[in-house]
Amino acid sequence: MGIYLVMKNNLRRSLHHKLLFGITFLLPVILCLIAGSIKLGGPSFRIGILVGNPNIKETLNEKVYPIIEISKGMKIEDVKEASxxxxxxxxxxxxxxxxxxxDAPENFELLxxxxxxxxxxxxxxxQEAIRNHKEINLSGLSQKTLTATQRxxxxxxxxxxxxxxIHAAPMILDRNNGTYTRYRFASIKSGGYVIGYGLYNFIITFIQISASILILSLVQSGFRLNFMASIIMAVAVALISVVFSILVSLFSKSEVQANITASSxxxxxxxxxxxxxxxxxMPKLLQILSTISPVRWMIELTKLL
Amino acid sequence: MRELGVLLSYDMKRRYKDGFLIGYNIIFPILLTLLLGYLLAGSYGKEFTSYHYYSLVILPFCIAMAMITAAYVGKEEAYKKTAMRFLYAPIFKTQIVLSKLLSCTVIISVCNIIVLLFVKLVFQLPIYGEFWAIIFLLTAEAYCFCAIGMFIGLGMKNFIVIKNIINLPLCAAAILGGAFYPIGTMNDKLELLLKLSPLTWINQSMFRYLYDGDRDYLYKISLILILIGTGFTLLAIVRFRKEEFIHGDLPGYEK
Structure with a gap:
């Protein structure tokens, strides 16, 4: 009962400040809409060309530019020397x-x-591609990248x-202004208070994530998650985010500390x-360290789904 | 003037006793530079290392985050319930705003000097003749972002809303500015998007100064930052509201 009361009171409290609630609720959805609408295109390898002697420009137009333009995923542009x-x-x-x-197309310094x-x-x-008039082979240099869904x-x-x-930080205010003590006097145990807060946070975050996933699947090309996978993903992301935020709030002395610590x-x-x-x-050590990151868990989960 | 001096020394004491502020502006940029530098060490050469890159781009990001600190510093009296004493004291609102703004700017700038000295010595960042020019830019940035934060903390009625969402645009600006990973593009639309981030301009001005010998660009960006900062300082003074200064901690006060 105590857990339910904490959850209900916090929901009512957040709904009471309509402007704050509206902005906080809609902001991630709007950010996902913006991020999803930007057409980034595929990864590209960008090459600049720096020409000092204008006489060589014509030769480059004939022998170098076409080679790079036909090479898959490559882009070319003239470089400004000043920058x-x-x-x-x-x-x-x-x-x-x-x-x-x-003065020759295959004699260049690579900066x-x-x-x-x-x-x-x-x-x-x-150099080989220019000599043989073939496209540039980057197979030895290509790096593994994330898919649109994973990203x-x-x-x-x-x-x-x-x-x-943001939703969990009022816990700090409750602790500082005595609301938490009043809860304790009402014989709600500290564990119940934290779980109640967590449940309230989970409900709001889950709805926000579901809306964000829906927006992403509508506007972002390449984003593919079926209905069941979307639900699993929303629950997992909400759960991790809530646990993370509660821990940050419990260990922070003020709202500003919690906000900055969470972002960092x-x-x-x-x-x-x-x-x-x-x-x-990544270096080996960081590959091992990366197992503690929930972002990695979610990327791995996306691969499974 | 004497009142400003008293307020400033009082605010300075508060700032340097704030362990979180000092830690966030000294330890966090160093740790992040170490982590990111190590993460991408294999991708860079010997002449310009990943540690050099992150030494330069992480500091402007951490300074931008000082905007949040400055916004809360503006609300400090409301939270500590000491605002009424300030209003009864024979001081002007200009002095209250300036003492808070200057104390934040000075402390953050001192932290920047310490971090820059550390990265110069440890990562051999080649800024021998240019150390003070970089510090000038970073101080201008600290002033600008603290002034914006001060305006949010003292001059806006919707602080309670803004304080919650302020870190999201800052993180977005950091990503676009290349603070976590260099984001380059030949796509005009994306390039325009990258240029919306002030951190893109600040980072590029440092690179152009140190590696392309373009000194004017850094000073132009510094001047723009100082002008924007001055604009927000004036706004914070003009829009300073006593009621907000006293009760700005109360949720729902905007109603």
Missing amino acids: LNTDLISGKYHVVMDYRES SFQNESKKALLHTSI SVALLITLFMIIST LAAVLSLLGGAFVAIES
């Missing part, structure tokens, strides 16, 4: 073919901040670890879980 290193560092170009001191062995392999592949699920779990903390931890867990870098490409 060359910035564009390489920020990832606008993976590599730049430097023709400033060259990149990538690992030396990858760079050498790529240099040889591009979206990773986004959802990261987002809801933060959002769920969610970002770290997302990185460890392989949302940005494939697990296979």
